[in-house]
Amino acid sequence: xxxxxAYAQQSNSKSNFTTAILKPAENNLxxxxxxxxxxxxxxxxKTFAQISEESFVSNFKPSEGYNxxxxxxxxxxxxxxxxxxxxxxxxxFLIEIAAPLLDSIAFFYKEEGxxxxxxxxxxxxxxxxPIENRYFLFPFQLRPQEKQVFYFKIASKASxxxxxxxxxxxxxxxxxxxxxxxxxxxxxxxxxxxxxNNLFLYFNLGKGNSYLYYVIAMACSLLVIANLNGHAYEYxxxxxxxxxxxxxxxxxxxxxxxLVLFCRRFLNTRTFLEKFDKALxxxxxxxxxxxxxxxxxxxQYAIYLSNLSAAATALVLLITGTSAILRGNTSAxxxxxxxxxxxxxxxxxxxxxxxxxxxxxxxxYSVQVGAALQVILLSFAIGVRIREIRNEKxxxxxxxxxxxxxxxxxxESKVEERTSELNEKAEALENSxxxxxxxxxxxxxxxxxxxxxxxxxxxxxxxxxxxxxPFFGVDLYYPDKEQIVYVYNIENEVLxxxxxIDSNNPNNLSAYVVRKKESIFINDAEVEIQKYLPNIEVxxxxxxxxxxxxxxxxxxxxxxxxxxQSFEKNAYTSQHFEIMKTLASYTAIALDxxxxxxxxRNANTKTMQSIRYAQRIQEGLLPRPKILTENFDEASxxxxxxxxxxxxxxxxxxxxxxxxxxxxxxxxPNKLKMIALSDCxxxxxPGALMTIMGVNLLNQIIAEGGTWQPDEIxxxxxxxxxxxxxxxxxxxxKSRRNDGMDIGICAIDEEEQIIxxxxxxxxxxxxxxxxxxxIKGSSFAIGGSFISKKKEKEYKINIFKxxxxxxxxxxxxxxxxxxxxxxxxxxxxxxxxxxxxxxxxLEKISILSSAEQYSAFSKELIRWKKKRRQTDDILVMxxxx
Numbered sequence: 001x002x003x004x005x006a007y008a009q010q011s012n013s014k015s016n017f018t019t020a021i022l023k024p025a026e027n028n029l030x031x032x033x034x035x036x037x038x039x040x041x042x043x044x045x046k047t048f049a050q051i052s053e054e055s056f057v058s059n060f061k062p063s064e065g066y067n068x069x070x071x072x073x074x075x076x077x078x079x080x081x082x083x084x085x086x087x088x089x090x091x092x093f094l095i096e097i098a099a100p101l102l103d104s105i106a107f108f109y110k111e112e113g114x115x116x117x118x119x120x121x122x123x124x125x126x127x128x129x130p131i132e133n134r135y136f137l138f139p140f141q142l143r144p145q146e147k148q149v150f151y152f153k154i155a156s157k158a159s160x161x162x163x164x165x166x167x168x169x170x171x172x173x174x175x176x177x178x179x180x181x182x183x184x185x186x187x188x189x190x191x192x193x194x195x196x197n198n199l200f201l202y203f204n205l206g207k208g209n210s211y212l213y214y215v216i217a218m219a220c221s222l223l224v225i226a227n228l229n230g231h232a233y234e235y236x237x238x239x240x241x242x243x244x245x246x247x248x249x250x251x252x253x254x255x256x257x258x259l260v261l262f263c264r265r266f267l268n269t270r271t272f273l274e275k276f277d278k279a280l281x282x283x284x285x286x287x288x289x290x291x292x293x294x295x296x297x298x299x300q301y302a303i304y305l306s307n308l309s310a311a312a313t314a315l316v317l318l319i320t321g322t323s324a325i326l327r328g329n330t331s332a333x334x335x336x337x338x339x340x341x342x343x344x345x346x347x348x349x350x351x352x353x354x355x356x357x358x359x360x361x362x363x364x365y366s367v368q369v370g371a372a373l374q375v376i377l378l379s380f381a382i383g384v385r386i387r388e389i390r391n392e393k394x395x396x397x398x399x400x401x402x403x404x405x406x407x408x409x410x411x412e413s414k415v416e417e418r419t420s421e422l423n424e425k426a427e428a429l430e431n432s433x434x435x436x437x438x439x440x441x442x443x444x445x446x447x448x449x450x451x452x453x454x455x456x457x458x459x460x461x462x463x464x465x466x467x468x469x470p471f472f473g474v475d476l477y478y479p480d481k482e483q484i485v486y487v488y489n490i491e492n493e494v495l496x497x498x499x500x501i502d503s504n505n506p507n508n509l510s511a512y513v514v515r516k517k518e519s520i521f522i523n524d525a526e527v528e529i530q531k532y533l534p535n536i537e538v539x540x541x542x543x544x545x546x547x548x549x550x551x552x553x554x555x556x557x558x559x560x561x562x563x564x565q566s567f568e569k570n571a572y573t574s575q576h577f578e579i580m581k582t583l584a585s586y587t588a589i590a591l592d593x594x595x596x597x598x599x600x601r602n603a604n605t606k607t608m609q610s611i612r613y614a615q616r617i618q619e620g621l622l623p624r625p626k627i628l629t630e631n632f633d634e635a636s637x638x639x640x641x642x643x644x645x646x647x648x649x650x651x652x653x654x655x656x657x658x659x660x661x662x663x664x665x666x667x668x669p670n671k672l673k674m675i676a677l678s679d680c681x682x683x684x685x686p687g688a689l690m691t692i693m694g695v696n697l698l699n700q701i702i703a704e705g706g707t708w709q710p711d712e713i714x715x716x717x718x719x720x721x722x723x724x725x726x727x728x729x730x731x732x733x734k735s736r737r738n739d740g741m742d743i744g745i746c747a748i749d750e751e752e753q754i755i756x757x758x759x760x761x762x763x764x765x766x767x768x769x770x771x772x773x774x775i776k777g778s779s780f781a782i783g784g785s786f787i788s789k790k791k792e793k794e795y796k797i798n799i800f801k802x803x804x805x806x807x808x809x810x811x812x813x814x815x816x817x818x819x820x821x822x823x824x825x826x827x828x829x830x831x832x833x834x835x836x837x838x839x840x841x842l843e844k845i846s847i848l849s850s851a852e853q854y855s856a857f858s859k860e861l862i863r864w865k866k867k868r869r870q871t872d873d874i875l876v877m878x879x880x881x
Contacts, residue, residue: 016062017082019147020167024087027172031165036063037080044076044155048108051078052115052151070161072300077161079152085142091855092862094168095150097136100230101159101248107138108151112848121156123245126238128823133177134230139170139862141855157300184229187369190376191222213262220255227251249294249306256313257287263317267324267332276320283316314343338373345370446586455590456488459583463564467576471544471565474587475510477503477558484510484560507533510561513549517558520549521577523570546571550584554592562587611685615645618688621695623652629850631673634880636850638857640814641873647687648812648875651676651698655708655747668708669749672756675879678743679762679812681783683873693724694741710745710758711797714782717743718760718793721783740783744810748881755808757798765809765839766802767846772839775800806881807846811838814874815857820864833864853878 020035037060039051050056060080070077085091097105104121107130120129120136131137142148154163168176195218202212226232227248237243260280264270269277290309294302317339324332348366401416442462446455460472473489486499505511512532513520522528523546544565552559562584566572628635637650653674657665676698680690694717701707701716718740721727725739744762748755757764759777766773780793816838821830845856857876 017057017060017080019082019084022083022085022087022090022093022142022167024090027169028176029167030066031081031167032063032066034062035081036165037061038063038068039078039080040070040073041076041078041153046076046078048115048117048151048153051080051153052108052149067162067164072157072159073161074157075161076153076155077163079154079163079165080149081152081165082147082149083142083167084147085144088144090169091141091143092170092858093140093142094131094170094173095138095140096166096168096173097138097152097154098164098166099136099159099162100134100228100233101156102136102154102163103156103159103245104154105136106153108153109138109140110148115151122233123241125241126233127826132234134234137173139859141859143851143855157298159299159303184231187225188222191218191225194376195219195222213258213265217255217258217262220251220258223251224248224255245299246295246302249297249299249302250291252306253287253291253294253309256309257284257291259313259317260284260287263320263335266335267320267329269320269324272327272329273320273323276323280316280320283312287313314339318343338376341373342370345373442583442586446583446590452487452591452594455587455594459562459587460488460490463580463583466579467564468566468568468571469564470567471563473510473563473565474560475563476560476591477514479503479558484508484514486510509533509547509549509563513551513561513563514558517551517553517556519551519577519581520547521572522547523572545569548572548577548580550580552584552588552591554588559588559591611644614685614688618645618649618691621692622649627652628675628877628879632879632881634850634878636854636878638854638874638876638878640861640870640875641683642814642870643684643873645685645688646873646875647680647683647690648814648873649678649680649691649695650810650875650877651678651695653698653702655702660705662705664706665708669754670751671749672708673748673750674702674710674745675748675810675877676743676745677762677810677812677875677877678741679814679873679875680741681739687873690739690741693721694743697721708747709797710747710756711795713745714743714758714760714778714795715793718780718782718795725783727783738784740781742781742812744777746808746810750881753802753804753881755798755800755802757800758795760795762810762812764798765811765842767807767809767842768803768805770843770846772843772846774839802881804881807842808879808881809842809876811876812873814870814872815861815876818861818865818871818874819868820866822864830868850878850880 016034017037018034020029020031022029037057039046039056039060057080060078081095083093085093095107100122102121103123104119107118107120108115109118110116118130118138126132129136130139140148140150152163154161195215198218199212199215202215223232226236232247233244237247260283264277264280264284267273269280287309290305294306297305318336321332321336321339325336345366348370442458446458456474459474463469463472471489471491473486475484475486475489477484482503484501484503486496486501489496489499501508501511503511503514509520509532512518520532522532525543525545525547529547545568546566547563548565549561549563551561562580564572564576564580625635625637628637631652631654639646639648639650641648651674655668655672655674657668657670660668678691678694680687680694682690697717697720698713701713701720707713707716721740727739742759742761744757744759744764746755746757746764757775757777759775761779761781762777764775764777766775775798778793778795780795816833816835818833819830820833825831841860845853848856861874
């Protein structure tokens with residue numbers, strides 16, 4: 001993944017620091033070296049006002065690499081970063097601090113000309129983070145070509161003082177985070193699967209306490225890994241910062257205690273290593289005492305104690321395991337290997353933490369990978385131990401049988417005969433079970449693919465492994481053409497050319513199988529083939545001696561034929577025949593799924609192409625935002641369709657009195673600037689079609705030149721929409737339909753500073769000196785449902801003067817109806833944004849420029865809805881007069 005570029009844009013006379021440049025083609029930037037200034041505040045007595053003074057810059061020192069390590073420190077560390085955005089369109093970014101265990105982080109950024117502060121850390125509840133993630137993420141905005149200095153104050157008594165930092169584009173971080181979450185899911189999944197498996201063994205074996213000790217130890221190991229990654233605080237105890245401060249040393253010492261118990265039981269030290277067993281019992285009590293101490297000790301002492309405990313435990317277990325190997329315990333090899341891998345992972349992690357090794361994916365996740373490998377190897381160890389116990393029992397039984405032989409040869413003969421019969425049946429059952437298990441796995445792999453070539457390749461690979469198959473073929477049947485196509489035929493590992501045959505051919509093997517829907521099983525072609533095909537034709541390849549051919553059936557539908565052939569007689573058994581029938585069933589299902597998927601994918605592609613074309617048409621109809629900025633001092637359009645195309649539209653037109661020469665326009669001002677915003681019924685494609693109709697009808701009404709007043713325009717628009725949808729034929733409430741739109745139209749006379757406004761269920765917001773006034777529209781929508789004859793539609797015009805600096809807003813209801821939550825609400829509670837809060841927000845941003853208003857709308861929408869799906873199309877138009 002690419003990174004931004006950082007270089008010195010200009011020399012700084014007071015420092016040797018460089019400005020980090022955020023370039024368009026790059027997605028992230030590591031902050032290191034001269035792009036990061038660090039100041040250690042040993043007494044915590046520096047204020048932000050002092051730190052941010054220009055004269056203080058010389059006190060900062062450049063960062064030593066991407067992951068500076070200051071060990072355990074009671075100092076506060078101030079970090080200074082200067083960023084410049086050279087992206088023309090991208091203005092939203094994230095700063096990531098990839099250290100999940102830091103106690104306190106204060107982030108200082110400029111907003112509206114002054115510095116704002118965000119405080120977080122793992123001494124605060126997880127929900128208080130700006131973005132809920134295992135790492136610390138701080139969103140900020142930086143307009144194109146804008147440069148800004150950011151500050152951090154970082155303090156942590158409960159973890160190593162390390163803070164690798166990186167700047168991300170939000171989408172790039174989401175993709176990066178998704179990839180690593182997938183890797184973590186695999187690691188956690190492996191551990192949890194083996195943990196559950198051993199818990200199952202414990203409950204089934206009853207006396208196997210080693211399984212229980214192993215399960216508890218692996219659960220503690222899982223908690224250690226989750227804590228190091230930040231997932232434990234995110235998902236398990238996010239509302240308990242105190243527990244987060246204690247969890248890691250507690251889990252480490254508790255893990256050591258259960259590993260000692262597991263070692264004693266697994267290696268059976270009580271029987272074979274008595275001296276070690278006594279030492280392990282004493283050591284176990286020491287680990288339990290360490291666990292209790294970590295609850296009460298300060299973190300920096302608790303983590304030292306837990307690391308000492310882990311090192312001592314590793315040494316003791318390695319010595320014990322080595323002694324067991326010297327005494328012939330073969331399962332101890334896996335035991336030693338598992339702990340060696342785990343210890344190696346911790347050593348690499350510790351060297352990375354101490355800055356002896358660089359920070360990368362290998363060093364960052366060495367503990368997690370080591371733990372997963374340890375779990376796997378210890379599971380193998382348990383399996384070997386089970387086999388040893390089973391062998392010991394078998395040896396004991398064999399010894400007993402030999403004693404009985406010496407006492408009674410006749411009885412021994414009968415016992416051996418009976419034992420032989422049972423073993424044969426057991427072997428047969430075991431072979432059957434193994435075959436079913438293998439076929440099930442093969443079937444899952446075959447049916448998981450949606451590509452013909454992949455299906456054929458998997459099928460060929462497994463058939464080649466399971467039986468003699470110098471010839472393997474898959475032939476597909478096309479009933480509409482009455483043809484069979486040899487699509488995948490391999491002879492002696494060479495792919496033969498594709499051939500087509502008539503499905504009615506009486507002398508062809510595949511044609512016979514398709515017509516009869518019957519399987520063919522032949523082990524001597526010279527003798528047996530005559531009952532199927534009196535005059536057999538071999539289209540491609542050599543003449544076989546043994547043949548299995550199975551129809552590919554889905555219900556009664558024949559998809560084709562799969563066959564294996566050998567040039568040796570009696571090459572196949574009935575078991576091979578059953579295997580091929582099972583594989584044919586799986587293959588038929590896979591081919592049917594692949595065919596269905598191909599049709600769905602093609603249909604979906606065509607649909608998306610149509611929608612994309614509709615988007616281009618819709619974008620062509622709407623005026624460019626540049627037209628508004630050319631006709632007003634300041635203007636902006638915040639446009640966020642819920643889907644690819646939108647059910648909201650905006651409209652602009654300029655009317656000149658001199659273009660009209662009739663009595664209807666005698667009272668018309670000399671020049672009018674017309675703006676409109678509409679929220680049509682529906683969204684997506686139906687809504688987009690409504691917007692196209694709405695824009696065309698407005699253009700028609702203006703082009704006809706019959707009126708210029710907004711209320712009369714709405715009346716004509718309503719008549720034409722109702723006529724278009726035949727709404728005048730809706731005579732009863734039962735026949736009602738809601739086809740139509742909400743719309744507001746403004747006619748602005750800048751010469752006299754007068755606004756003419758009419759709305760159909762849409763208000764106009766005017767903000768003057770940060771005080772908002774709402775001009776309500778009519779309660780009737782354009783078009784819409786059944787209207788009683790007793791209640792006629794009326795669109796009222798509002799005429800009022802405006803002052804220089806007034807800010808006009810027209811908005812669809814998408815923003816107000818968006819579901820979301822803020823910091824005052826818990827995680828499960830959500831509500832709409834509501835009009836009251838929307839009005840307050842308009843008052844707040846009215847003092848900003850139009851470009852800043854656009855950014856403010858974007859930022860507020862992200863803050864409010866977070867990861868929730870957008871509810872409706874969103875459109876807000878802002879014009880400053």
